[in-house]
Amino acid sequence: MSEAVERIVVVGGGSAGWLAAGVIAAGHQSGAPGAAQVTVVESPDVRTIGVGEGTWPSMRDTLRRIGVSETEFIRDCDASFKQGSKFVGWVTGGNDDQYFHPFALPQGYTEADLVAQWQAGHADIPFADLVSYQPHLCRLGRAPKQIATPEFAAVANYAYHLDAGKFGEFLREHCTTRLGVRHVVDHVTGIVPSDSGDIAALETKGHGRIEGDLFVDCTGFASLLLGGHYQVPFVSRQDVLFNDSALAVQVPYADERSPIESQTIGTAQDCGWIWDIGLPTRRGIGHVYSSAHTTDEQAEQSLRRYVAATAGAAAAAAMSPRKLGFRPGHRAEFWHRNCVAVGIAAGFIEPLEASALALIELSAAMISDQLPATRGEMDLVARRFNESFAYRWERIVDFLKLHYVLTCRRGSDYWRDNCEPATIPERLRELLVYWRHHPPSRYDLPRVDEIFPSASYQYVLYGMGFRPQSSVCARLPGDAERAEGFFRESAALTRRLLAGLPENRVLLEQIGRHGMQRI
Numbered sequence: 001m002s003e004a005v006e007r008i009v010v011v012g013g014g015s016a017g018w019l020a021a022g023v024i025a026a027g028h029q030s031g032a033p034g035a036a037q038v039t040v041v042e043s044p045d046v047r048t049i050g051v052g053e054g055t056w057p058s059m060r061d062t063l064r065r066i067g068v069s070e071t072e073f074i075r076d077c078d079a080s081f082k083q084g085s086k087f088v089g090w091v092t093g094g095n096d097d098q099y100f101h102p103f104a105l106p107q108g109y110t111e112a113d114l115v116a117q118w119q120a121g122h123a124d125i126p127f128a129d130l131v132s133y134q135p136h137l138c139r140l141g142r143a144p145k146q147i148a149t150p151e152f153a154a155v156a157n158y159a160y161h162l163d164a165g166k167f168g169e170f171l172r173e174h175c176t177t178r179l180g181v182r183h184v185v186d187h188v189t190g191i192v193p194s195d196s197g198d199i200a201a202l203e204t205k206g207h208g209r210i211e212g213d214l215f216v217d218c219t220g221f222a223s224l225l226l227g228g229h230y231q232v233p234f235v236s237r238q239d240v241l242f243n244d245s246a247l248a249v250q251v252p253y254a255d256e257r258s259p260i261e262s263q264t265i266g267t268a269q270d271c272g273w274i275w276d277i278g279l280p281t282r283r284g285i286g287h288v289y290s291s292a293h294t295t296d297e298q299a300e301q302s303l304r305r306y307v308a309a310t311a312g313a314a315a316a317a318a319m320s321p322r323k324l325g326f327r328p329g330h331r332a333e334f335w336h337r338n339c340v341a342v343g344i345a346a347g348f349i350e351p352l353e354a355s356a357l358a359l360i361e362l363s364a365a366m367i368s369d370q371l372p373a374t375r376g377e378m379d380l381v382a383r384r385f386n387e388s389f390a391y392r393w394e395r396i397v398d399f400l401k402l403h404y405v406l407t408c409r410r411g412s413d414y415w416r417d418n419c420e421p422a423t424i425p426e427r428l429r430e431l432l433v434y435w436r437h438h439p440p441s442r443y444d445l446p447r448v449d450e451i452f453p454s455a456s457y458q459y460v461l462y463g464m465g466f467r468p469q470s471s472v473c474a475r476l477p478g479d480a481e482r483a484e485g486f487f488r489e490s491a492a493l494t495r496r497l498l499a500g501l502p503e504n505r506v507l508l509e510q511i512g513r514h515g516m517q518r519i
């Protein structure tokens, strides 16, 4: 093995493999003389997971970073705009039970104690509705920009819903034709270690040995290199987050003019929840549930009822769901020797806040930004990577659990068990006590690159019905007036945006016909 890190071999051609390859190749001019060479080895025998349709606003940066045209991406990946999530039925399960977790930060966030003033003067209004324009845009199915807004620029902060299969093909085409990524379609049958214990090469069915200096394990649930070869232990998080199964279906719209929702809808069920994602040509719907609390048959009944209620009896009768099982959790470390795992090979936890693709983007960016020049530098980078992602997994587990622990639903063991103190991470338990008198803030989430900002905790906490008791936070003179000013600003912004932004389908059709301006 050469001392310089020049040959980067990505194993796996799912979203993780192609995003990692694209970000590293774009950052290091893969294939250019003297530059690192990125190779993707993808099995023709093992299909990609084929789900994963909700993203975060970070995806805009990632696509821009690898030089994609947003117009082409939207056209080719059947993509639509996502402005956050709407949670239905999580608090009581009653008819009016819903709240938003929008992507936009509250108006005036950190500049006044919005929470104290919300409670003092507007407690009858949902927190997100008072401080953000975005729930209002979502309710009316509005797009986050206009046709004249340049590619990747936002009027309202946004991410995408996309077709996972088409996204993989789109990334493969872009990586191989524009970013100099070498593509080998072959099944990896073995791993060849060097004397040092590093991986020297992969053994393949048809291409012999493929040597490398750094191996990126993107083999999904197989975790062939990190889990299989290195036997890095798997850390189960099922004691906190019970869901381990999903049933996924694709449902047609009633007609081609049907509105496209602006947010992912997550609807609570007796033993899990159902995601509903609107793409331009169809909806992606799936039931995530806990096999310890229900059976596949019961889960399918719940899914069928949901589809019947939202798309009609014919759609429900026609559906044939695909079952996916998973172990919620992650590896004990993510970068071991000269192997780093990205995507499901590193870990997977239910897609409640669509954090998987975001973690892939963060992993790919860190590998590319800190790519060791030599093997000698690699252990330092690996330590940093492991520390950073161990922290991120902890925060993801905390944040997802926050969606469950405040529920008043008591109709099934699933919801009762979710509220058992023993299933709640200690740090989250402590914060829930602290948040009785203080809103979530940067002091609770001190890192500059926190995976979820404190605003997200506020949206979910107060959306779930948590009400702070009288705040003991120091309030500066004039704080109440400042907060009122931000509420007025938010209302004015809402009116302006509602007057100027088209519906999702209208904008997507315009993009299809004319494209957006490239910056």
Ligand SMILES: Cc1cc2nc3c(=O)[nH]c(=O)nc-3n(C[C@H](O)[C@H](O)[C@H](O)COP(=O)(O)OP(=O)(O)OC[C@H]3O[C@@H](n4cnc5c(N)ncnc54)[C@H](O)[C@@H]3O)c2cc1C
Pocket: 011, 012, 013, 014, 015, 016, 017, 041, 042, 043, 044, 045, 046, 047, 048, 049, 050, 051, 052, 053, 054, 055, 164, 186, 187, 188, 189, 218, 219, 220, 221, 222, 224, 246, 248, 286, 324, 326, 342, 343, 344, 345, 351, 354, 355, 356, 357, 358
């Ligand atoms: C039910 C469900 C819903 C989800 N929803 C979301 C969501 O809304 N948002 C989100 O961000 N994420 C979501 N995810 C997660 C998301 O789907 C994945 O994180 C993403 O698709 C990345 O998958 P991957 O590339 O790691 O693995 P895969 O897509 O499984 O790809 C694995 C690759 O490894 C290759 N491979 C395997 N073995 C070998 C071998 N021996 N030799 C060579 N190649 C091999 C395969 O051929 C394949 O190309 C969801 C996941 C599930 C299960």
